[in-house]
Amino acid sequence: MSRQRVFIGDLTRKEFRDKIENGTIKAAIVPTAATEQHLEHLEMIHDTASVTYMAEQAALKLYPDVVAATTIPIGVSEHWMKHKGTLTVRAEIFTEYVYDVCDALKRGGVENILILNGHGGNVRPMMSRMETFKKQLGINVRFNSYWDTYPTDVVYQYMEKERLPGHADEYETSMALALFPHRVHADDMEQESSSKYGTKEKGEALAAVAVNGVAELLRKMIAGEEIDLEPRTFGPDGAVSMVRDHLIEGKR
Numbered sequence: 001m002s003r004q005r006v007f008i009g010d011l012t013r014k015e016f017r018d019k020i021e022n023g024t025i026k027a028a029i030v031p032t033a034a035t036e037q038h039l040e041h042l043e044m045i046h047d048t049a050s051v052t053y054m055a056e057q058a059a060l061k062l063y064p065d066v067v068a069a070t071t072i073p074i075g076v077s078e079h080w081m082k083h084k085g086t087l088t089v090r091a092e093i094f095t096e097y098v099y100d101v102c103d104a105l106k107r108g109g110v111e112n113i114l115i116l117n118g119h120g121g122n123v124r125p126m127m128s129r130m131e132t133f134k135k136q137l138g139i140n141v142r143f144n145s146y147w148d149t150y151p152t153d154v155v156y157q158y159m160e161k162e163r164l165p166g167h168a169d170e171y172e173t174s175m176a177l178a179l180f181p182h183r184v185h186a187d188d189m190e191q192e193s194s195s196k197y198g199t200k201e202k203g204e205a206l207a208a209v210a211v212n213g214v215a216e217l218l219r220k221m222i223a224g225e226e227i228d229l230e231p232r233t234f235g236p237d238g239a240v241s242m243v244r245d246h247l248i249e250g251k252r
Helices: 013-021 046-061 091-107 120-127 130-137 152-158 170-179 200-223
Strands: 027-032 066-068 112-117 140-145 232-235 238-241
Touching: 027 046, 027 091, 027 200, 046 066, 046 112, 046 170, 046 200, 091 112, 091 120, 091 130, 112 120, 112 200, 120 140, 130 140, 140 200, 152 200, 152 232, 152 238, 170 200
Parallel strands: 027 066, 027 112, 112 140
Antiparallel strands: 232 238
């Protein structure tokens, strides 16, 4: 049996063209991420690796209706530039790049696009442009981070420190231990940080919930259902809208 290929780069132009023309491809995912410091113990590719996983697994759940574009691996990370190795681009450059990728998919015949984010620093720049994206593209396009799909009770069931996504702490360390443990340098973990609460078991449970949540979000987009899901972050006081309160990834 042939493997199920969901990344656009794995398809030939004939395969993609045929799937568009016969109505097989109904939506595409554009993953956005970062290459930035993740404390001493997580590799700087973390955000890119995690959102790529989410995009692939969600697309596979809806195969063959959904394809995933190549992950955009550098985002808005100016707030981490004091840590050598971090890569960043200007917000206006980043959002224009994302727009052009979406425009290319639209010109290729895709009518539903989910910009799936894996880096907190991308949220404000993208949300400031989404209304323009929708008007100019003229198709069904939306932006959400994969953690937006978590039910609040699930977050607090697993997160001892009651924060998500955070930065290289309990949640992201748990995800890395579950999804790509070779990228976790445990000997360099800062013991005073909440990353020490991260476990493989938490990551496995939360990764599965996120994949299902992203797949359900895409299903609703394809079906033309109304969606009320703002970008958000979770803290001890509950889920907080990042749109309403203009939050951005905290600096450490």
